[in-house]
Amino acid sequence: MTVFGYSLLCEQRGPRELVADAVAAEDAGFDFAVISDHYFPWLEAQGHSPNVWPVLGAVAAATERMPLMTYVTCPTMRYHPAVVAQKAATVALLAGDERFCLGLGAGENLNEHVIGRGWPPVNVRHEMLSEAIEIIGELFAGGYVNRKGEHYRVDSAKLWDVPDAGVPIAVAVSGEQSVRAFAPVADAMVAVEPLPELVQGFDAAAGVTLPKIGQQPISWGEDRDDAVARAHEQFRWFAGGWKVNAELPGPAAFAAATQFVTPDDVAEAFSCGPEVGAHVEALRPFVDAGFTHVAVVQVGGETQPGFLAFAERELLPALREEYGKPDAGPIKVR
Numbered sequence: 001m002t003v004f005g006y007s008l009l010c011e012q013r014g015p016r017e018l019v020a021d022a023v024a025a026e027d028a029g030f031d032f033a034v035i036s037d038h039y040f041p042w043l044e045a046q047g048h049s050p051n052v053w054p055v056l057g058a059v060a061a062a063t064e065r066m067p068l069m070t071y072v073t074c075p076t077m078r079y080h081p082a083v084v085a086q087k088a089a090t091v092a093l094l095a096g097d098e099r100f101c102l103g104l105g106a107g108e109n110l111n112e113h114v115i116g117r118g119w120p121p122v123n124v125r126h127e128m129l130s131e132a133i134e135i136i137g138e139l140f141a142g143g144y145v146n147r148k149g150e151h152y153r154v155d156s157a158k159l160w161d162v163p164d165a166g167v168p169i170a171v172a173v174s175g176e177q178s179v180r181a182f183a184p185v186a187d188a189m190v191a192v193e194p195l196p197e198l199v200q201g202f203d204a205a206a207g208v209t210l211p212k213i214g215q216q217p218i219s220w221g222e223d224r225d226d227a228v229a230r231a232h233e234q235f236r237w238f239a240g241g242w243k244v245n246a247e248l249p250g251p252a253a254f255a256a257a258t259q260f261v262t263p264d265d266v267a268e269a270f271s272c273g274p275e276v277g278a279h280v281e282a283l284r285p286f287v288d289a290g291f292t293h294v295a296v297v298q299v300g301g302e303t304q305p306g307f308l309a310f311a312e313r314e315l316l317p318a319l320r321e322e323y324g325k326p327d328a329g330p331i332k333v334r
Helices: 015-028 052-062 081-095 109-115 122-140 175-187 196-206 223-242 249-256 265-270 276-282 283-290 301-323
Strands: 003-008 032-035 068-070 099-105 143-148 151-159 169-172 186-191 214-222 271-272 293-298
Touching: 003 015, 003 301, 015 032, 015 052, 015 301, 032 052, 032 276, 052 068, 052 081, 081 099, 081 122, 081 151, 099 122, 122 143, 122 169, 143 186, 169 175, 175 249, 196 214, 196 283, 196 293, 214 223, 214 276, 214 283, 214 301, 223 249, 223 271, 223 301, 271 276, 271 301, 276 283, 276 301, 293 301
Parallel strands: 003 032, 003 293, 032 068, 068 099, 099 169, 169 186, 186 214, 214 271, 214 293
Antiparallel strands: 143 151
16 A cells, blocks of 8 residues: 655645645644755755755644655765754654655765765765764764764764654665665665665565565646746756756756757656546556655646645545555554
């Protein structure tokens, strides 16, 4: 069974609006919410990129029921893993009721290049992420951490405010290499492609069945042509695929790389327009692949209030009628 969440996309919304959207999403009945962690938008047309951690603190205080998750934070360059651990533990305490899950990934050049250290190859990024997860896990356990590793040093670090139940960690994977590396140490899986082999491989490598969290963009709107045009303007970056998207350094590079992507290309990739049935079907590949959680991205910052009203009125009832309504409880430390 699959539960359905709402994506707070920092690249297309300001900080105050993100908090208001989170409250509205909870009121609309979404089962959980995820939030992106960027320094840049993918394309200049998106127009925003506030720091996610203050926003998360405000969202945690403003909401009551809805589980929250970073989708995803890179704890390797722009943030030291010891700093990520402290931020995540604090948000988890603010949210309460074990509502927060720390989603981690190997990152994108788009966001990490700003500190001027260069962008390492993917095998090194995976090494860095593995070491970062070890540090974060040790800090969540509550003791002092001292470490001189291949990529990080930690000098007598300790978290003084940590939830008794710990903080669950979800890790983003995209193929066999990352599944092998991270399934044994994760509490949940994150992936943006609805691939059954990822689901099956992750559980096999983990040795236990764990939650799987996916994300699907849609472009709802009363006028389909407007919805397609908006998706093309703001979301055509998606066409490159994650191997390309992880490497490009800024919005201008994404604009250049996707200059030949047409509105028709985008309309084939995303469901666009007012028809609820099309949006329900857009989520089916994740459901059929075995994902337990799917977060919906509504393309276009200014459309969020209208979309959330539509979701409460039509989309969520249709999703639950088609796919059922299981207990949505929070992701937990295994």
